[in-house]
Amino acid sequence: MDKLADRKGCDLHSHTQASDGMNTPWENVQLAYERGLGALAITDHDTVAGIAEALQAGERLNIIVVPGVEISTMAGGTDIHVLGYYVDHRDPVFLERLAALRRTREKRNEKILAKLRELGIELAMEEVIAVLGRPLEPDESIGRPHIADALVHKGHALDLRDAFDRYLAQGAAAYVPQPRIHPKEACEWIREAGGVPVLAHPGLYGDDALVRTVIEESGFKGIEVYHSDHGVSEEERYLAMAEEYGFIVTAGSDYHGERQGQIFHGDIGSRQVSTQVLDQLQQARARS
Template sequence: MLRIQPGVVVATPRLASVSPAAPVIDLHTHSTASDGTDTPSELVAAAQQAGIDVLAITDHDTVAGWAEAEQAARHLGVTLVRGIEVSTAYGHASIHVLGYLPDPADETLMGELARARDSRATRLERMVDLMAADGIPITYPEVLRQVAPGATPGRPHIADALIANGTIRHRDEAFREWLTNESPYYVTHYSPDPVRACELVRRAGGVPVLAHPFTRTRGATVTDALIEQMYAAGLAGLEAFHRDHGPAEVARAEALARRLGLLVTGASDYHGVGKHNVLGEHSTEPEVLAAIEAQSSGVTPVVRP
């Protein structure tokens, strides 16, 4: 569904497999610039091989992967949407705001992202110290070896270190046992408020969309009232179609989007081998992508082959 505007067609995202003739638009993926396992160029190549027509690179709190992804996209014929995923904090909950097409030269937004990245790095060391003190076989140098140069460090890198040393076999095991927000090893880090994140993305010429707002794996943390506050601050849409949403969560997101006149998107949240998410498993309608482009300032346009 689109934010209602004159002359705009209302559309609803779908599973990528519904219409083979329709373009597959995946607006939420990660590379080694944050916590994915594919380099930006490998991510674009994987998307091309998976039949993705339009790919958004949305690494956590960084634009470090944009240049490499753009070069690969031009070479491989994939349309690229440059974006970020801003990590925000609301009480004790971590809420993610996708920002599409922001200006990477915007000092305020980039400053907030840098502050969050720096805080996350020191926080990981404290988490590892707590885990090691409790007998979990992990050291901070092991974690650092899992972080690609220039990448944003995060909890998935702790999981990767535990995989590398043979303690677990998959990231999901680490998040079930040790890395949740409710874990005794969890340490907070600086993140902007989700309302402020929407304001920052908008001021940078970008278009904010709330990622997987009602994910079942984190409990009921995002309320309709919070989304209304974010909407007042510039929120453009909700990522309703995501593997962490069941039918009830999709229906709730669609109903709220209708009431507020928000865009509705669908995406994979692909991280490479680090998660089970598959490229293109959910897709966004072309009309929704067009609305995102129309709402951006055009400072960082979509890269077309």
């Protein structure tokens, strides 16, 4: 096995079966190892259920696993995602807060299924889970991508994108808004769990004025400058913004695995920074 010191790249955004990813935590770490990365963050939506397995894989494969999370929030009527790095994934207060977010998501899922029934599409949550092909583990999170998979499986959509465009995306026929906390509260939760809050993929929000407002209100320590859905101009813009605010610059593929022959959003390692960024995150954590 090669030395960790020879592996410099770091992908700080990946999802597993614990939320809406397709792979197990172990498989994500294995892929990172095969890509020659030195570190991988596990950042599932509103859950840390995949971290323990990923840490075991990291020890086995001699690759750093950063325990993380991606919390769904809202500001200015826009969904804003907050990444948290080096959170204590066993902290009982943090775990209960995340569980409360998942319970809200579950209520939203049922409302989405009710809207689909109004459209003549009969789809039960049991069918959504059945498409997973495995039992749902404790603390795992079911979200819209799982419902989209079930819609495709039952022939109501051509693929994942079609399912979102027709039924699940904002403004689509079965879309249901979800009550969310403010980014400031998510940042506070992450800090109280011993972690470092970073603004995820600002280019996806389409509103840099809002991005600045959220940054100035919320207590972030970094920006995900390099993301699979950011173009070169966006990366340059957010790099300048990070420098302006004195923020840590992070990168992430936002890997979700392969669905219907497509990788969402990018493959593991497609966006990366040096593992020196981990030192910066640890220093920010110590200062908090």
